[in-house]
Amino acid sequence: MYATYVIWAKHMHKFSRSTEEAIGLALQSVMWVVLFGVGMRGLVGDVGGNDYMSYMLPGIIALSALGGAVGGGLILLDERLRGITKEYLVAPIPRLSILLGNAASTATKALFQALLMLLVGLLMGARLAGNPAGWLAALVLVALFALGFSGLALAIAAQSRSIMGYHGMIFLFNLPILFASNALYPLDVLPTWMQVVVLFNPTTYLIDATRALAFGTPATLPLLLSAAVVLGLALGGVGLAYVSFQNSLQRTM
């Protein structure tokens, strides 16, 4: 899959050259952690035996990964609408590598952002768990999560006819997904119907596992289950993107 690497490297190169995008991402991360985190901490105090900053960091990292996925889909859509995808399509490379290159660059950016948020969070008083292996495992999960959602975003981007249409389809990817999860409040304070909704949201599993692995909050869901859900999301997302992309190739672009 050398082509995946080439496309990934191209996107990363463009990202490194685009100061607006980089500064925007960095500011977003810092503002979420500082403004939202600090504000809520005054209100909430400790959750699940850990301070609120540590509690909500995984949630806003997940949110930033969702935002990144939307951006990744937008890159594919833009390349599709401007015809740049055709350069890949007439090249002797697997179709899947086009999607994987895009999803990989999206996940890489999400990881950067996650690290940055983590750093700011630590400065603001979040406390990491003692085990670096746990931190690493949490980052892997974040990357898989970003991969999965960028797959979903790509599946939509492959079919959209315009930027507006794409945004219409994709608005769910931000706050609704965040609110319908355990990102901001623990599962056991929710009414049963909402618990059911929250348990259908893969974001919940990522957040629960990240809390346990990186911040030492006791897991409320089995770790292995959470890891399996996130892995399933990654495979499912990329699979869906592939089917949607292949389907879109039956028509002229």
Added chain:
Amino acid sequence: MTTLAIEAHSLGKHYKEATALSDLSLQVEPQQIYALLGPNGAGKTTTLSILTTLLPPSSGTARVAGFDVVQQAHEVRRRIGVTFQEIVLDRDLTGRQVLDIHGQLYRLGKAERTRQISELVALVQLEDAIDRGVKTYSGGMKRRLELARGLMTKPEILFLDEPTQGLDPQNRAGIWDYIRTLNREHNLTVLLTTHYMEEAEALAHRVGIIDHGTMVAEGTPAGLVASIGTELIRMQGSGDTAHFINTITTLPFVLRVDQDQQQGAIQIYVDNSTRRLLDVVQMAGSNGMRVDDISIARPTLGDAFLHYTGRGLRDS
């Protein structure tokens, strides 16, 4: 028998609402320049998309460089270079990066990429601009860069979709020169689409006239012109045009009469234009036509096009 460079049999492309292509066949010999000539929407780009493996045909088969475009798409892709109708360049890269990344996609080694880039940049005369951002390029420079990109991987067959669309005459002539040079010195087979008559006439060894998704005539430019009748009287006038056309069509020496809907010009194909000019003028006078302009013309590819499609190309 040598293998054909491009070979298409009864290609069709049907959508739910419309038919883009029906029963199109074509053959291109190695080292030929072949032009698909037709108005916009005639099916040229659809044909090219199928031959370059971008789009699967609904019916029919095609082989490019000896490989099936559906079953052996990967082998086809390794052997072709393509430029698209719209300019398809990443504006945030430099010209050199565009070429280099393209080479990487085809797994060319670093040394070969460097060599190809310097050779091609010299060919399309972009030496001064190659390290600048593509967004600073003019339309002509972008087209030249795209041509260089299509050649990066040393293709056997080059597909060019409207290679000079939107260019000024000077840039157009430049691109024609590159295409001729490549064809002559590198034995490159070229299939191009165009709706510019002059382009087909200037470049192509063979021309296929395509309209409403099907091939209506095919041959050498000279052959196509010869096929429509010997000589031509072109007339511009006002009056009862329909009646006049009906009348002269019945004359024994008139082979065919066409009317260009946009221009209003009447083209009268006759056996001998000098001898029949006076007859035509007299017929016009006695049928209530006022002749504004009349001339004897040698038929061109444009006349052949009008003859076969019943419409001019200028509007498209």
